[in-house]
Amino acid sequence: MALALAALTLAGPCAAREGIRVDSGKLILTNGITTIEGSGGGGLATWSTISGMGTNRAIGVSAHVTGLELPDFRLDTHGIAIGIRDRVELSYARQNFNTRHVGAALGLGEGFQFNQDIFAAKVRLAGDLVYGPQFLPQISVGLEHKRNLDGAVVRAVGARGSAGTDFTVSATKLFLGASVLANATVRLTKANQFGLLGFGGDKRAGRSVQFEGSLGWMLSPRLVVGGEWRTRPDNLGIAREDDAKDLFAAWAVGRHVTVTAAYVDVGSVATFANQRGGLLSLQLAY
Numbered sequence: 001m002a003l004a005l006a007a008l009t010l011a012g013p014c015a016a017r018e019g020i021r022v023d024s025g026k027l028i029l030t031n032g033i034t035t036i037e038g039s040g041g042g043g044l045a046t047w048s049t050i051s052g053m054g055t056n057r058a059i060g061v062s063a064h065v066t067g068l069e070l071p072d073f074r075l076d077t078h079g080i081a082i083g084i085r086d087r088v089e090l091s092y093a094r095q096n097f098n099t100r101h102v103g104a105a106l107g108l109g110e111g112f113q114f115n116q117d118i119f120a121a122k123v124r125l126a127g128d129l130v131y132g133p134q135f136l137p138q139i140s141v142g143l144e145h146k147r148n149l150d151g152a153v154v155r156a157v158g159a160r161g162s163a164g165t166d167f168t169v170s171a172t173k174l175f176l177g178a179s180v181l182a183n184a185t186v187r188l189t190k191a192n193q194f195g196l197l198g199f200g201g202d203k204r205a206g207r208s209v210q211f212e213g214s215l216g217w218m219l220s221p222r223l224v225v226g227g228e229w230r231t232r233p234d235n236l237g238i239a240r241e242d243d244a245k246d247l248f249a250a251w252a253v254g255r256h257v258t259v260t261a262a263y264v265d266v267g268s269v270a271t272f273a274n275q276r277g278g279l280l281s282l283q284l285a286y
Helices: 002-018 100-105 151-156
Strands: 059-069 074-084 088-098 113-126 138-148 163-175 180-189 208-220 223-230 244-252 257-265 276-285
Touching: 163 208
Parallel strands: none
Antiparallel strands: 059 074, 059 276, 074 088, 088 113, 113 138, 138 163, 163 180, 180 208, 208 223, 223 244, 244 257, 257 276
């Protein structure tokens, strides 16, 4: 986690002079929600936002639980993230991907479950989500180190490895006058189905550049609706992988509680097409 260590070193002198506290001073919803990989952002796309409600003088903490129900599969994730002085984000998430009856059809056994740990770090380099020049976005770089816990199985389906690291660059801006949030992220990755089917394959072994875009409209200070699009690599010959997209609504029930619901389309998963369903996520943030 060299990126996180370097950022903490840079933040250290300021923290020592002023001290770090919990102030929960961010505007509601400007901390983003939590992706299915545990970092701050939308449901599918990583944003440049830093998790937690802490300002640039404080520490913030958030925790989430998310369920994604598809016709043939179910994904559950939970995790925690820490934001330091609205500059550095450190996060951990566990993903559990249940194959239900498909597991038996694939020879894995009824209800076989893929499991993955994700350790991530993000650093804000420039700009501000809300303040500053109107057309200067908040820009962050990040990494997500993914460890699939079912290495023998993912290799059997053609993956080159059971661990991999994604690298991201994100630019996000909230245009308050128009109540519009826009995000663009470039991701360097070799993950198959977010890493749940391992990393690399017979069609492509190395990393490729992928894009994530988000657009949200704030109907009120507590409610935002929008959509996301995320391209993904197609590495495995036996299982085509499609782009993922969603339509979401995030509601801040209170300053510290956000509920997100989404319609998600991830296309084909492990040879089973038309995987479209509902996502529900609960986030607590301080």
